[in-house]
Amino acid sequence: MPSSPPSKSFVSAAKGYDFYRTIQEYLERASKIAKIEPYVQTILSQPKNELIVNFPVKMDSGEVRLFKGYRVQHNNLLGPFKGGMRFHPQVSLDDVKALAAMMTWKSALMRLPFGGGKGGIKFDPQSISKAELQRITRRFTHALGENIGPEYDIPAPDVGTNGQTMAWMMDTYSNMVGSAHKQMVKGVVTGKPVASGGTLGRTKATGQGLVFCLLEWAKEKGTTLEGATMLVQGFGNVGSHVAVILSKLGVSTIAVGDHTGYMYNPEGFNAHKLQDHVLAHGSIAGYPGGKPITREEFFATKADIFAPCALENQVGEAEAKALDVKLVAEGANGPCNPVGERLLLDKGIDILPDVLANSGGVTVSYYEWVQNKRSETWSEEEVDARLEVAMKRAYREVSDFARGRKCDLRIAAYGLALQRIEAVYKEREIFP
Ligand code: NAD
Numbered sequence: 001m002p003s004s005p006p007s008k009s010f011v012s013a014a015k016g017y018d019f020y021r022t023i024q025e026y027l028e029r030a031s032k033i034a035k036i037e038p039y040v041q042t043i044l045s046q047p048k049n050e051l052i053v054n055f056p057v058k059m060d061s062g063e064v065r066l067f068k069g070y071r072v073q074h075n076n077l078l079g080p081f082k083g084g085m086r087f088h089p090q091v092s093l094d095d096v097k098a099l100a101a102m103m104t105w106k107s108a109l110m111r112l113p114f115g116g117g118k119g120g121i122k123f124d125p126q127s128i129s130k131a132e133l134q135r136i137t138r139r140f141t142h143a144l145g146e147n148i149g150p151e152y153d154i155p156a157p158d159v160g161t162n163g164q165t166m167a168w169m170m171d172t173y174s175n176m177v178g179s180a181h182k183q184m185v186k187g188v189v190t191g192k193p194v195a196s197g198g199t200l201g202r203t204k205a206t207g208q209g210l211v212f213c214l215l216e217w218a219k220e221k222g223t224t225l226e227g228a229t230m231l232v233q234g235f236g237n238v239g240s241h242v243a244v245i246l247s248k249l250g251v252s253t254i255a256v257g258d259h260t261g262y263m264y265n266p267e268g269f270n271a272h273k274l275q276d277h278v279l280a281h282g283s284i285a286g287y288p289g290g291k292p293i294t295r296e297e298f299f300a301t302k303a304d305i306f307a308p309c310a311l312e313n314q315v316g317e318a319e320a321k322a323l324d325v326k327l328v329a330e331g332a333n334g335p336c337n338p339v340g341e342r343l344l345l346d347k348g349i350d351i352l353p354d355v356l357a358n359s360g361g362v363t364v365s366y367y368e369w370v371q372n373k374r375s376e377t378w379s380e381e382e383v384d385a386r387l388e389v390a391m392k393r394a395y396r397e398v399s400d401f402a403r404g405r406k407c408d409l410r411i412a413a414y415g416l417a418l419q420r421i422e423a424v425y426k427e428r429e430i431f432p
Contacts, residue, residue, distance in 0.1 A: 013313050013315055013316025013317070013318070013340060014313060014316045014317075014337055014339070017312075017337060019095050019098040019312050019313065020094040020095065020097050020098040022098070022334065023098040023102060025338065026410065026411065027041065027044060027045060027414065028041070029411055029414075030407075030414030030415045030418055031418060033407050033412075034405070034414075034415035034416070034419050036415075036419070036422050037425075037426070039425075039430075040418070040421065040422045040425050041418075043425070044074075044075060044104070044418070044421065047072045047074040047075070047097055047100055048074060048075060048076065049071075049072070049147075050070075050072050050073075050093065050097065051070065051072070051073075051119075051147055052069070052093065053069045053070075053071075053140070054066055054067070054068055054069075055069065055139045055140060055142075055143040056139075057139050059128070060132055067121055067122075067123060067139075067140070068121065069119065069121045069140045069143060069144070070096045070119050070120055070122075071117065071118075071119035071144055071148070071153070072093070072096045072099075072100040072117060072118055072119065073100065073115075073117045073153055074100035074101045074103065074104045074115065074116040074117060074118075075104040075115045075421070076115035077115060077425065077428075078107060078108060078112070078115055078420075078421065079112070079113035079114040079115055080114055080115060080149075080150075080151055080153055080154055081100075081103075081115045081116065081153035081154070082103060082107060082112075082114035082115060082116060082117060082153070082156070082362060082365065083099065083100055083117040083119070083155070083156065083158075083362075084099070084103075084118060084119075084120075084155065084156045084157055084158025084159075084161070084361075085118075085119045085120055085121075085156070085157070085161050085165065085169075086099070086119070086121075086158040086159045086160055087121050087123060087161050087165070088120065088122070088123075088124070088125075088159050088160045088311075089122060089123060089124045090122075091122040092122070096119060096120055098312075098334065099333055099334075100116050100118035101116060102116065102334070102354065102355055103115075103116030103117060103118055103362065104116030104417070104421070105355045105413065105414055105417035106355050106358075106362050106417070108417035108418075109355060109359060109394055109398070109413055109416055109420075110359050110362065110363050110366075110390060111420070112362065112363065113366075114154070114362065114366065117153050118158070119144075119155060120160075121136065121140055123136070125160045125161075126160075133165075134168055137165050137168045137169060138168055138169075138172040141168070141169045141172040141173055142172060142176065145176070149188055150184075150185050150186070150187035150188045150369070150372070154187065154188060154189060154190060154365070154369065155169060155188075155189045156189060156190045156191040156361070156362070156365050157191040159236070159311065162191075162237065163191060163192055163196075163198060163202075163203065164193070166189045166190070166191045166192045166193075166196075166198070167192055167193055167196045169188070170185075170186060170188055170189050170192055170196065170197070171196075173185060173188045174186070174188070186372040187368075187372035187373060190202065190365035190366075190368040191365060191368070192368070197368075197372055198368060199364060199367055199377075199378060200378065200379065200383055201364055201367075201380045201383035201384055201387070202364045202365065202368055203237065204241040204244075204245065205360045205361050205363070205364035205365075205387065206237065206238045206241070206331065206358050206361035207237070207238050207240070207242040207244070207245055207309075207331065207360070208241065208245055208387060209359060209360015209361065209364075209387055209391045210238070210242055210307070210329055210331050210352070210357045210358060210360060211242065211249070212387065212391035212392055212395075213352055213357050213360075213392075213394075214246075214327075214329055214352065215249075215392070216391070216395040216396065217327065217395065220395075220399060225246065225249050225250065225251050226250035226251075228250070228251045228303075229252050229253075229254045229268075229302075229303040229304050229305070230246065230251050230252065230253050230254065230303055230305040230306070231254065231255045231256075231299075231301055231306045231325070232253050232255075232256050232257075233298070233306075233308045233309060233310050233314060233332075234257075234258055234308065234309035234310025234332060235257075235258050235274065235278050235283075235284050236258070236309070238332065238358065239256075239309030239310070239331060240271070240274070240278060241275075242307050242309060242331055243256070243269070243271035243274070243275070244272055246271075247270075247271040247272070252267075253269045253271055254266055254268055254269070254301065254303060255293065255301045255303070256269060256284055257284070257295065258278075258284050258310065259283065260284060261284070261285065261292060261295075262292070262293050262294065262297070262298040263284060263289075263290030263291060263292055264290055264291050264292075264293045264298070264301060265290040265291065269289055269290060270289060274289070296322065299319045300322040300323075300324070302325075303325050304325060304326050304327065305325060305326065305327050305329060306325045306327070306328045306329070307328075307329045308328065308331060308332045308335035310335070311332060312335060312337075313334065313337050314332070314335045314336075315328070315335055315336040315337065315340035315344070316339055317339050317340060317343060319340055320342075320343035320344045320347070321343060323344065323347075325349060327349065327350045327352065328344060328349060328351045328352070329352040330352060330357045330358065331354075331357065331358050332354065332358070333354045333358065335354070341410075345408060350409075351408065351410065353410035354410075355410065355413040355414065355417070356394055356395065356409065356413045359391075359394065360387055360391055363391070364383060367387075397416060398412045398416060399412070401415055401416050
């Protein structure tokens, strides 16, 4: 294969897309199907708290730049607010609100003692030095102050953040609480590197969870994944682990794409090598094992599975019409917009929805939080075994609900989550 950069084409599916409105519409539809009390739907239609912090950071050049950070705390009825921190130029309050609400549904669906939250900073982490990234992360954590905490609101990695970001956040927070409490606050963030109190199995957890879900889907359909082909959009944490884990099960990734472009290899990419390349260079650009293709050609490539693992609003009308796959497994949050989703379902393409398919991340975050509380270290086998049980059970519950209520899997996942939250509101009632 020639060593050439992937083609460049970054267009999202629909301009002016309102992600938050989409999540509201799912909430409305699922509330009807699951017969949720109107007052519960009203409470869940808005986040509990929306924080915006503006904070200054001295850049390497000596210039002082002001950054805008967000933390949206959607709901904490079932436990502390919980959800990722995104560092990306497109971060906006409304998108963070949508993502925070989805975290509430995921925690409830997975029966975790967490609520939902999400945060982020609007900037491009790839355009600055590591030292600047550290100062931005620490200053943001400081600005959030007591608005986060191991029993109150627990951030984790998301797009543009990773274990290193979490180590800086934890270190900053623990220095703010005073030496006597330092050891007790490790659980203020999850997704930490293992040496800093993280859990084995967390880095790959979202991808691993998606694969467990996929296996249960295949079992239900009476099919096998062995010999299947796959398209992966986004080759960061989630996408690369999905490709690596599935390659061991005989699934061949024949087309990939990220923010730098798209590539095709009919013989299948070596997922391990491509993952190493991305870890070393920050993107798939320059990887020698594939032929550059356009974004349009990527979506038109025939395969068995499409795993969107990048950003929201990637599959709209054109992409859904072009896709020639049997299953869309949503590693990313909100990758299909409602028009794209409708077209896919009308074409008979199954969708494993985000709220179910990528909830392995928050599930293993919970395992990390429990280990931090108990000062325990679980083996990777134990983490994986617990995750497998949790993901497969959730898949079956969602699938049963969908069959029983004659709805799609997304509405079923929302419906189940909403019923669990509603049950608690009914018992506890509204203060005062
Ligand atoms: P990441 O930063 O590790 O990777 C993001 C990937 O998306 C990169 O490959 C990037 O190049 C690609 N990308 C960005 N903009 C793109 C564009 N315009 N077109 C094509 N590709 C683009 O992030 P991640 O942690 O892998 O998260 C990916 C998705 O999975 C997000 O939607 C995130 O919310 C979701 N998610 C992540 C986790 C987790 O544990 N990290 C858990 C649940 C859900």
